[in-house]
Amino acid sequence: MEILVCVKRVPDTSENEIELNRAGNDIERDELVYSINEPDNYAVEEALQIAAKTGGKVSVVTVGTEEDEEVLRREMAMGATHGILLADLAFEGSDGRGIASILKACVEKGSYDLILTGVQAEDGAAQVGGMLAAMLDYPFASLVTSIEVLADKKLKITREIEGGNREVSEIDLPCVLSIQTGINEPRYVGMKGIRAVQSIPIATYSGPDLGLNSAQVGTAAAKVTRLDYFVPVLGKGARFLGGTREENAQEVVELVAAKGGLK
Amino acid sequence: MPRIFAYIAHKNGVLDDSAAELAAAAKKIDRGTAVTAIILGAGPALDAACTEAERVYPELWKVSGESFSYPNAELIRQALMKIVPEGSITLIAHDHFGIDLAPGLSIKLNAAFVPDVTSMQPLQADSLQVVRQEFGGQVSAHVRCDVSSGAVITIRPGAFNTGEVPAAAGKVVDKSAEVGMLSAGRRYLETIAAETSDVDITKHAILVSVGRGIQEKDNVAIAEELAESLGAAVSCSRPVVDAKWLQKSRQVGSSGKTVKPKVYLACGISGAFQHLAGIKGNPFIIAINKNPKAPIFQVADVGIVDDVLEFLPELTSKVQELRAVAAK
Ligand SMILES: Cc1cc2nc3c(=O)[nH]c(=O)nc-3n(C[C@H](O)[C@H](O)[C@H](O)COP(=O)(O)OP(=O)(O)OC[C@H]3O[C@@H](n4cnc5c(N)ncnc54)[C@H](O)[C@@H]3O)c2cc1C
Ligand SMILES: Nc1ncnc2c1ncn2[C@@H]1O[C@H](COP(=O)(O)O)[C@@H](O)[C@H]1O
Numbered sequence: 001m002e003i004l005v006c007v008k009r010v011p012d013t014s015e016n017e018i019e020l021n022r023a024g025n026d027i028e029r030d031e032l033v034y035s036i037n038e039p040d041n042y043a044v045e046e047a048l049q050i051a052a053k054t055g056g057k058v059s060v061v062t063v064g065t066e067e068d069e070e071v072l073r074r075e076m077a078m079g080a081t082h083g084i085l086l087a088d089l090a091f092e093g094s095d096g097r098g099i100a101s102i103l104k105a106c107v108e109k110g111s112y113d114l115i116l117t118g119v120q121a122e123d124g125a126a127q128v129g130g131m132l133a134a135m136l137d138y139p140f141a142s143l144v145t146s147i148e149v150l151a152d153k154k155l156k157i158t159r160e161i162e163g164g165n166r167e168v169s170e171i172d173l174p175c176v177l178s179i180q181t182g183i184n185e186p187r188y189v190g191m192k193g194i195r196a197v198q199s200i201p202i203a204t205y206s207g208p209d210l211g212l213n214s215a216q217v218g219t220a221a222a223k224v225t226r227l228d229y230f231v232p233v234l235g236k237g238a239r240f241l242g243g244t245r246e247e248n249a250q251e252v253v254e255l256v257a258a259k260g261g262l263k
Numbered sequence: 264m265p266r267i268f269a270y271i272a273h274k275n276g277v278l279d280d281s282a283a284e285l286a287a288a289a290k291k292i293d294r295g296t297a298v299t300a301i302i303l304g305a306g307p308a309l310d311a312a313c314t315e316a317e318r319v320y321p322e323l324w325k326v327s328g329e330s331f332s333y334p335n336a337e338l339i340r341q342a343l344m345k346i347v348p349e350g351s352i353t354l355i356a357h358d359h360f361g362i363d364l365a366p367g368l369s370i371k372l373n374a375a376f377v378p379d380v381t382s383m384q385p386l387q388a389d390s391l392q393v394v395r396q397e398f399g400g401q402v403s404a405h406v407r408c409d410v411s412s413g414a415v416i417t418i419r420p421g422a423f424n425t426g427e428v429p430a431a432a433g434k435v436v437d438k439s440a441e442v443g444m445l446s447a448g449r450r451y452l453e454t455i456a457a458e459t460s461d462v463d464i465t466k467h468a469i470l471v472s473v474g475r476g477i478q479e480k481d482n483v484a485i486a487e488e489l490a491e492s493l494g495a496a497v498s499c500s501r502p503v504v505d506a507k508w509l510q511k512s513r514q515v516g517s518s519g520k521t522v523k524p525k526v527y528l529a530c531g532i533s534g535a536f537q538h539l540a541g542i543k544g545n546p547f548i549i550a551i552n553k554n555p556k557a558p559i560f561q562v563a564d565v566g567i568v569d570d571v572l573e574f575l576p577e578l579t580s581k582v583q584e585l586r587a588v589a590a591k
Contacts, residue, residue: 011398013398013399013401013533014475014502017401017554017556018398018401018402019402019556020402027398027402096366096376096378097369097370097375097376100370119362122397122398122399123397123398124397125378125379125395126362126366126378126379127365127366127376127378128366129366130362130363130364130365130366130367131366131367131369131370131376133367134340134366134367134368134370134371135370138448139337139447139448139449140336140337140363140367140449141337141363141449142359142362142363143359143362143363143518156452158455159359159363160359160518161359161360161454161518162358162359162517162518163457163518163519163520163521164457164458164511164512164514164518164519164520165454165455165456165457166454166455166457167451167453167454167455168451168452168453168454168455169335169449169450169451169452170449170450170452171448171449171450172448172449175448175449178362181501181502181505182501182504182505185507223375223376223408223409223412224375224376224377224406224407224408224409225406225407225408226404226405226406227392227404227405227406227407228404228405229397229402229403229404230402230403230404230405231402231403231556232394232396232400232402232403232561233561237560237561237566238548238550238560238561238562238563238564238565238566239564239565239566240555240560240565240566240567240568241565241566241567245569245573245574245577246577246581248567248569248574249574249577249578249580249581250581252528252549252565252567252578252581253578253581253582253585255526255547255549255565256469256493256526256528256549257585259525259526259547260468260469260493260495260524260525260526260547261468261525262493262494262582262585262586
């Protein structure tokens with residue numbers, strides 16, 4: 001099976017405290033640690049496991065800039081054989097629909113049986129996968145937590161629904177699936193692995209290469225625009241305990257006993 | 264003024280909480296507008312859901328058909344494409360079903376898409392300004408949406424206060440004939456119920472809940488010790504389950520369990536909305552996090568800025584001290 005996985009480089013929220021910049025119009029990006037968007041990494045692992053069973057190759061693609069090559073390399077070190085970078089100044093300011101349009105053009109350049117995305121990007125909105133499927137007229141399923149390859153171009157999949165319940169369906173190939181975290185255990189990638197794939201060329205396509213014009217992508221085409229970032233104020237906020245560790249622990253024990261009752 | 268529609272989710276004839284919330288959200292877009300509910304299903308369940316929805320919506324479009332007895336987003340999207348007029352605003356709950364249905368629907372309707380909205384300003388000409396969160400709720404963003412060719416908007420569950428929704432006496436319009444027969448490349452087979460285990464976190468008065476801040480599988484023992492001393496149970500956030508440090512049956516949140524403890528100790532949990540969605544009954548929340556700006560502190564009653572790996576053992580020894588005194 002030929003599989004394409006869409007991946008994105010994002011600020012890693014488990015490594016960073018996300019803060020506003022001085023002007024208040026963006027997050028402070030100077031010292032941010034970036035990494036692969038977490039569910040995208042699970043998606044690549046899933047693709048590799050499927051390809052290992054069925055044969056075929058795994059390609060990874062990102063819409064971004066040269067800086068984003070590092071996540072392609074990381075996923076290639078996991079075992080993806082092709083890295084594709086879709087980069088063009090004209091892509092800047094694209095909304096979700098714009099990103100999906102760019103990815104659609106890339107899908108049409110190849111021949112894939114299965115396209116995977118992550119459920120949601122850290123700075124995203126769980127939209128690109130579903131949009132891409134609709135543009136391609138492929139069946140779609142979100143929040144996928146298991147994939148089994150069936151005969152005659154079908155998959156059996158489970159989706160995560162409310163309360164930890166799971167919905168089982170059958171889906172025709174080619175299709176687009178958005179992958180949820182926890183579906184597998186992504187393999188470890190070390191510096192050595194990344195160095196080993198450092199010299200493999202990454203195919204790079206611009207807007208014209210993909211047959212895209214500025215009416216379809218970038219700022220001009222965006223129907224949805226982020227105006228600014230701000231820090232929300234919800235509720236009244238916690239009362240912070242300001243004592244030593246021991247004093248704080250003492251107070252917490254008293255609070256728990258009073259509010260919850262110690263049996 | 265574009266027409267506004269609300270997609271009504273229901274299960275066995277009982278409306279989802281979002282049914283009223285979408286009506287409240289529509290009122291934010293335009294106070295005076297008459298929102299139309301769209302409801303799909305089959306048999307007596309559909310009739311029961313319609314009867315309930317008539318109390319909230321002045322107009323109701325119903326589509327009935329055996330293929331809608333289970334909500335398959337791939338089929339429902341096609342049905343909506345046939346009946347939603349061009350240029351409309353369609354509201355859908357941002358849950359596992361909305362995430363499945365809505366992005367593709369916006370493409371098919373050639374409408375703008377704004378997901379997971381937590382608040383909205385009144386519509387100004389063709390421009391709608393909304394608020395949504397990014398980076399797990401650490402920051403919010405004002406987002407402007409051009410609705411000149413319509414919009415599909417998903418609404419954060421629980422974000423819109425339904426107190427303001429007036430009662431209605433809706434009239435039902437049957438749209439089934441316009442939809443006709445549909446088929447999809449994805450077919451529903453069955454639902455597998457969530458796993459259960461020896462520890463039922465929904466039954467405990469005190470929960471020691473650990474998040475990614477616990478850092479390693481071995482450190483979960485620190486929380487277990489505290490829980491044992493308190494007579495509490497250990498629950499957790501999703502990344503802890505993804506990493507296989509604890510079983511899925513311990514997960515609190517929209518894709519895990521809904522808990523109603525008296526006291527909830529959030530240890531190294533940032534406070535993403537999918538996690539908070541599983542904490543009900545207004546418990547006393549004590550949050551321990553090394554980041555003073557973590558969103559959990561906005562909803563917690565008491566906050567401690569500290570390392571959980573240091574603080575929890577201290578807490579355990581204080582509980583043991585207290586018990587020793589009580590035993591004398
Ligand atoms: C469709 C969907 C469904 C989801 N369902 C759920 C769900 O049911 N339940 C759920 O929990 N999540 C769910 N999530 C995931 C959710 O969005 C968050 O990613 C998740 O809740 C974050 O878990 P966390 O707070 O443990 O981790 P993080 O967000 O990584 O936060 C870790 C926190 O620990 C703090 N920390 C780190 N080290 C220490 C230390 N030594 N001492 C003290 N503090 C420390 C950090 O400051 C940070 O605030 C879902 C997501 C999606 C997309
Ligand atoms: N710029 C991008 N390049 C490649 N894939 C992307 C990009 N943005 C989003 N995706 C994919 O779409 C998924 C959902 O992203 P989003 O809709 O932005 O939350 C991500 O997990 C990625 O798999």
